[in-house]
Amino acid sequence: DAGITQSPRYKITETGRQVTLMCHQTWSHSYMFWYRQDLGHGLRLIYYSAAADITDKGEVPDGYVVSRSKTENFPLTLESATRSQTSVYFCASTWDKGNQETQYFGPGTRLLVL
Amino acid sequence: SQKIEQNSEALNIQEGKTATLTCNYTNYSPAYLQWYRQDPGRGPVFLLLIRENEKEKRKERLKVTFDTTLKQSLFHITASQPADSATYLCALEKDTGRRALTFGSGTRLQVQP
Numbered sequence: 001d002a003g004i005t006q007s008p009r010y011k012i013t014e015t016g017r018q019v020t021l022m023c024h025q026t027w028s029h030s031y032m033f034w035y036r037q038d039l040g041h042g043l044r045l046i047y048y049s050a051a052a053d054i055t056d057k058g059e060v061p062d063g064y065v066v067s068r069s070k071t072e073n074f075p076l077t078l079e080s081a082t083r084s085q086t087s088v089y090f091c092a093s094t095w096d097k098g099n100q101e102t103q104y105f106g107p108g109t110r111l112l113v114l
Numbered sequence: 115s116q117k118i119e120q121n122s123e124a125l126n127i128q129e130g131k132t133a134t135l136t137c138n139y140t141n142y143s144p145a146y147l148q149w150y151r152q153d154p155g156r157g158p159v160f161l162l163l164i165r166e167n168e169k170e171k172r173k174e175r176l177k178v179t180f181d182t183t184l185k186q187s188l189f190h191i192t193a194s195q196p197a198d199s200a201t202y203l204c205a206l207e208k209d210t211g212r213r214a215l216t217f218g219s220g221t222r223l224q225v226q227p
Contacts, residue, residue, distance in 0.1 A: 031213045042219035043158070043203070050213070058214060090157050094213055101146060101207070103215060105157030 003027075006091050006106040014114050019078045021109050023091030030096035032074040033103065034058075034066065036087040043090065049074055050096065081113045116141045118206060120218035127194055128226050135189040135221045137204035147180055147187050150203045152220065158203055162189075194225045 004025040013019050023032065034046040035058075045058030047066040055066050063085060065077045074093075078085055088110050092103040119138045127133050137147070146165045150158035164171045164180040164187065171178045177190040191198050201222045205215040 033214065035217075040219070043217040045208070045214055045216070048214045056212075056214075058208075059216070092157075096213070101148070101163060101213065102160045103148075103158075103213075105159070108155075108157050 004091060004093055004104055004106040006089075006109050008109060009107065010110050012112045012114065013081050015080075015082055017081050019081050019111065021076045021078075021089055021091075021111070023074045023076070023106060025072055025074075025091075025093045025104075027093065027095075027104070028071055029093035029104075030071070031094045032068065033092040033094075034064070034074070034076045035090045035092065036060065036085075037090060037108075038087050046076065046089075078111075081111075083113050085111065086113045087111060116208070116216065118142075118204060118216055118218040120202075120204060121221045122219060124222040124224055126224045126226060129195060131194055133191040133194050133198070133223055133225070135202050135223065137187040137189065137218055139185050139206055142185070142206050144182075144206045146207070147178075148205045148215070149176075149178060149187075149189050150205060150217075152201045152203060158217075161202075191223075194223075196225045196227050199223055199225050 007022045033048040035043045049055045049068040090108045091106040094103045117140045148163045149161045152158045162178045164178045175192045179188045201220040203220045205217045208214045208216045
């Protein structure tokens with residue numbers, strides 16, 4: 001199916017474990033983003049990527065690692081999960097063409113770190 | 115520092131009335147501003163984009179205004195319906211041309227039948 005998908009949709013892990021959240025889009029969008037959403041903070045940008053092999057930090061990058069070897073995939077890794085990383089994570093994508101700034105969001109991954 | 119502020123309290127209105135949501139920002143010089151809708155348990159969905167040289171934009175029952183002097187955008191839903199109940203987010207590009215957005219914390223709208 002066309003669109004943007006995230007997996008897993010729900011994840012429970014323990015502190016100190018490594019966790020990878022997957023994001024896949026079928027539009028060949030150049031830009032991809034990872035946000036986290038917490039009560040009281042709204043959506044905050046973790047990392048983003050303008051193209052394959054190009055990534056940049058957002059507002060809250062500490063404790064996260066990203067890679068983008070293929071245009072359609074943008075995995076987010078928590079190298080050693082902490083309780084403060086319990087959150088809902090959203091992936092999004094958009095074009096790099098002028099006047100095409102709409103971001104398309106995935107359904108989210110709910111992560112609980114015990 | 116850059117800030118985007120939306121009414122943090124929920125907005126409750128009667129069906130058929132016009133809902134007006136506010137987005138104020140500081141220390142941005144945005145080329146455009148976007149509004150998104152978010153339903154519980156789902157990702158945000160794009161609604162409207164308004165550019166710095168546009169004063170107003172409409173889409174069906176939705177209207178957005180953008181005042182770069184006041185640094186404010188207003189989002190209106192006319193003839194509101196219970197199905198319009200959701201959280202509405204405004205967003206600005208963090209750095210011009212880089213596509214990464216900074217979001218306000220959102221305003222929850224509840225339309226009573």
